Amino acid sequence: MATDALVRHHFDTAEQQEESSTLGMWVFLLTEIMFFAGMFGGYTVYRNIYPDAFGSTSRYMNVTLGALNTAVLICSSFTMALAVRSAQLGYKRALIIFLVLTLALGCVFLGIKAVEYHEKWVDHHVPGPGFHYDEPRYAQQAQILFFLYFAMTGMHALHMIVGAGLLTTLIVMAARNRFSSAWYTPVDLIGLYWHFVDIVWIFLFPLLYLIGRTR
Amino acid sequence: MSHNVVPVRVYLIVFLGLIALTITTVLVSKVQLGEYNFIVAMTIAVMKGSLVVWFFMHVNQSTSLTRLFVAAGFFWMAILIVFILSDYLSRGWPGAAPLR
Numbered sequence: 001m002a003t004d005a006l007v008r009h010h011f012d013t014a015e016q017q018e019e020s021s022t023l024g025m026w027v028f029l030l031t032e033i034m035f036f037a038g039m040f041g042g043y044t045v046y047r048n049i050y051p052d053a054f055g056s057t058s059r060y061m062n063v064t065l066g067a068l069n070t071a072v073l074i075c076s077s078f079t080m081a082l083a084v085r086s087a088q089l090g091y092k093r094a095l096i097i098f099l100v101l102t103l104a105l106g107c108v109f110l111g112i113k114a115v116e117y118h119e120k121w122v123d124h125h126v127p128g129p130g131f132h133y134d135e136p137r138y139a140q141q142a143q144i145l146f147f148l149y150f151a152m153t154g155m156h157a158l159h160m161i162v163g164a165g166l167l168t169t170l171i172v173m174a175a176r177n178r179f180s181s182a183w184y185t186p187v188d189l190i191g192l193y194w195h196f197v198d199i200v201w202i203f204l205f206p207l208l209y210l211i212g213r214t215r
Numbered sequence: 216m217s218h219n220v221v222p223v224r225v226y227l228i229v230f231l232g233l234i235a236l237t238i239t240t241v242l243v244s245k246v247q248l249g250e251y252n253f254i255v256a257m258t259i260a261v262m263k264g265s266l267v268v269w270f271f272m273h274v275n276q277s278t279s280l281t282r283l284f285v286a287a288g289f290f291w292m293a294i295l296i297v298f299i300l301s302d303y304l305s306r307g308w309p310g311a312a313p314l315r
Contacts, residue, residue: 022277030291074237195268
């Protein structure tokens with residue numbers, strides 16, 4: 001087997017090595033699930049204590065930009081899946097093109113996010129001394145929601161920035177012919193990471209933007 | 216390699232499904248459904264997440280061990296949310312200690 005040279009000595013086969021890498025990546029992603037679950041848990045508690053105040057904030061969320069960003073991220077997951085597929089088949093050119101597309105879409109997401117943050121800043125919806133809310137009776141409680149908004153989307157954006165760095169590394173590695181159809185584990189694993197970050201946003205979007213719109 | 220190459224068609228269908236579900240959840244959020252707005256939004260989010268995990272993250276091709284780990288992760292999160300809710304939702308019940 002041509003792949004034997006790529007198998008580390010403590011593995012019997014390339015297949016076993018790949019399965020171990022995948023499992024290891026999933027264990028890391030489980031710690032990420034727990035990390036984000038803490039924030040989702042905090043959100044759950046406060047939404048249950050102050051349902052009306054939390055519902056009132058969705059009026060001030062930019063649903064158009066949020067939905068656009070959801071679509072952008074889904075597109076990037078699609079191009080990432082195609083990048084992994086290209087790596088499986090050993091198509092170097094396609095791999096680089098799809099990785100660059102994924103990176104570009106990730107940057108578009110972050111750009112739109114920055115526009116939203118700027119809006120929040122201009123509207124005085126950033127928690128702190130400058131916070132202002134149109135419905136005074138909800139001002140204190142709405143501030144908690146906006147704090148959670150910035151904490152959750154901020155941590156998500158940080159994961160996107162890390163992902164962008166990882167994608168850049170992959171592009172350089174791919175350009176240097178480091179991958180083949182016999183070994184492309186980094187592409188596979190960073191793909192898993194990218195999809196995970198997409199899933200976090202899939203839950204953040206309805207929770208922060210959509211719930212309470214009918215009030 | 217253990218992974219079979221998935222046809223582009225499959226990824227395309229999943230992608231279109233995800234976009235369709237996103238449009239659906241945005242449209243439904245405008246409709247007055249009371250408590251069901253939340254349930255519909257979360258159901259659609261779980262459907263979208265499952266599509267990504269199952270197809271994009273190749274869990275449909277994973278080993279049983281990996282699947283067990285994935286399931287354990289989401290099950291752990293379910294325990295967290297369910298136990299938080301069982302506490303906070305029941306606090307207003309007759310005879311329960313007052314909130315906060």
